Amino acid sequence: MIQTxxxxxxxxCRPALASxxxxxxxxxxxxxxxxxxxxxxxxPDLGSTFNLTSAALTWQQxxxxxxxGLVTEVEVIVDGPAGAAxxxxxxxxxxxxxxxxxFATSITLPVAGVQPVLVDVSAATLVLGDGGxxxxxxxxxGDAVFVRGSYIDPNxxxxxxxxxxxxxxxxxxxxxxxxxxxxxxxxxxxxxxxxCSSTPNSTGSAAQMSLVGSPSIxxxxxxxxxxxxxxxPGLFIMGAGTSNLPLGPGTLCVPIPFRRLKFAFGVNNVMxxxxxxxxxxxAYAVMAGEVWNFQAYxxxxxxxxxxxxxxxxxxxxxx
Numbered sequence: 001m002i003q004t005x006x007x008x009x010x011x012x013c014r015p016a017l018a019s020x021x022x023x024x025x026x027x028x029x030x031x032x033x034x035x036x037x038x039x040x041x042x043x044p045d046l047g048s049t050f051n052l053t054s055a056a057l058t059w060q061q062x063x064x065x066x067x068x069g070l071v072t073e074v075e076v077i078v079d080g081p082a083g084a085a086x087x088x089x090x091x092x093x094x095x096x097x098x099x100x101x102x103f104a105t106s107i108t109l110p111v112a113g114v115q116p117v118l119v120d121v122s123a124a125t126l127v128l129g130d131g132g133x134x135x136x137x138x139x140x141x142g143d144a145v146f147v148r149g150s151y152i153d154p155n156x157x158x159x160x161x162x163x164x165x166x167x168x169x170x171x172x173x174x175x176x177x178x179x180x181x182x183x184x185x186x187x188x189x190x191x192x193x194x195x196c197s198s199t200p201n202s203t204g205s206a207a208q209m210s211l212v213g214s215p216s217i218x219x220x221x222x223x224x225x226x227x228x229x230x231x232x233p234g235l236f237i238m239g240a241g242t243s244n245l246p247l248g249p250g251t252l253c254v255p256i257p258f259r260r261l262k263f264a265f266g267v268n269n270v271m272x273x274x275x276x277x278x279x280x281x282x283a284y285a286v287m288a289g290e291v292w293n294f295q296a297y298x299x300x301x302x303x304x305x306x307x308x309x310x311x312x313x314x315x316x317x318x319x
Contacts, residue, residue: 037072037122037185040065043161045077045181046150050167052078052086052140059147059173060135061180062095062163068130068289069186069316070193075118076138077148077181082112084143088136090121092128092242095135095163096170100244102126102134106141114148125195127314128186130289135166136182149180190215190288190318196244196253196295198311202302203228203269209296209313212272216318217288220277224261226296226310228269234298236261236273238284242293242312248305253295253312259284264296271296288319 041063051057065071071090078086090103103124107117128134138147150160154177161179164172172178192211200206207229213221224236243255259281264273277286286292296310 038067038069038188039183040067040069040186040188041161041182041184043179043182044150045148046152046160048149048151048178049079049146050149050178050180052080052138052145052147053143054140055142056140056168058137058139058168059180060091060095060097060137060166061161061182062166063134063136063182063184064163065128065132065134065184065186066130067186067188068128068132068291069188070122070191071124071126071128071134071184072122072187073118073120073183073185074136075116075183075185076136077114077116078109078145079114079148080109080112080143080145082109084109084145085141086143086145086147087139087141088117088119089139090124090126091135091137092126092133093135094133095166097135097137101137109145122187125193125314127193127195127291127316129291129316132291133163136180136184138180147180149178151178153177190316193314193316194311195242195293195314196312197251198309199250201228201298201300201308202230207271207296207298207308207310209294209310211313211315214318215315217277217286218319222275222277222315224273224275224294224296224313226271226298229266229271229296229298229310230300230302231266231269232299232301233263233265234271234296235263236275236294236296238292238294240292247309248307249303250309251311252309254293266298271298286317288317291316 198206212223239254239258
């Protein structure tokens, strides 16, 4: 794994970056925009602007994480009058991307002029593995706002950031030399992060997933827990992706195809299952920096249709 922001800086056009650093005009840091995550990705403001005035204009900047972790903040740079607004969204996956968004907010500029906008997105529980993709999506609402970024001629052999910018659909914008200026921050520590939703079962409450043990591959002490559940048999499933599909009274949070782990049983309204990482098949082999997703399926014979599901759990694995 890399250290904070070191490798991403290599993607910036070196002469331009050196000049900006020397003159102090690299428009990112601001004392009024404190952040708590670890810098993962950076694309600089090299003075280019993109029109964000119309609701008919939707920009998507593809971002690839190199640290992996819970995405905590994103920052973009915009130019506009005080009181002007625009929409910001995050979607999991590569661009162009029309999947369900993980985060959405409307932003109003507090002052006029060029300014960084740092947004806390941790509530979205968007967890990316090493190399995982998301898009930062910006859309106008009719106000006079412009988003800042860069243009480097592709024939020069360089880009300000390696991954493409899209406008209103597939195919990178213009000749693929344009990039949105942004920073993304993550909490890179391994851990567990609930997502998706569950519905009440016959215990009167909805079963919630949690991790007992640690997400360390070396420790190999992962125990999946769902509670409260009826004292009935069930099983846990795992997969690389996420979904949000109705299934019976609940929601399928891990998409097909998924791996069915061995049966577990509810005892005192708790269903546990120890996962031996060394016995998983090759297609589900777990590596440090990867995110795998888990969910519990269990019998609930006293409530039609006789089964239910927990919410989902992202596990970001550590060495």
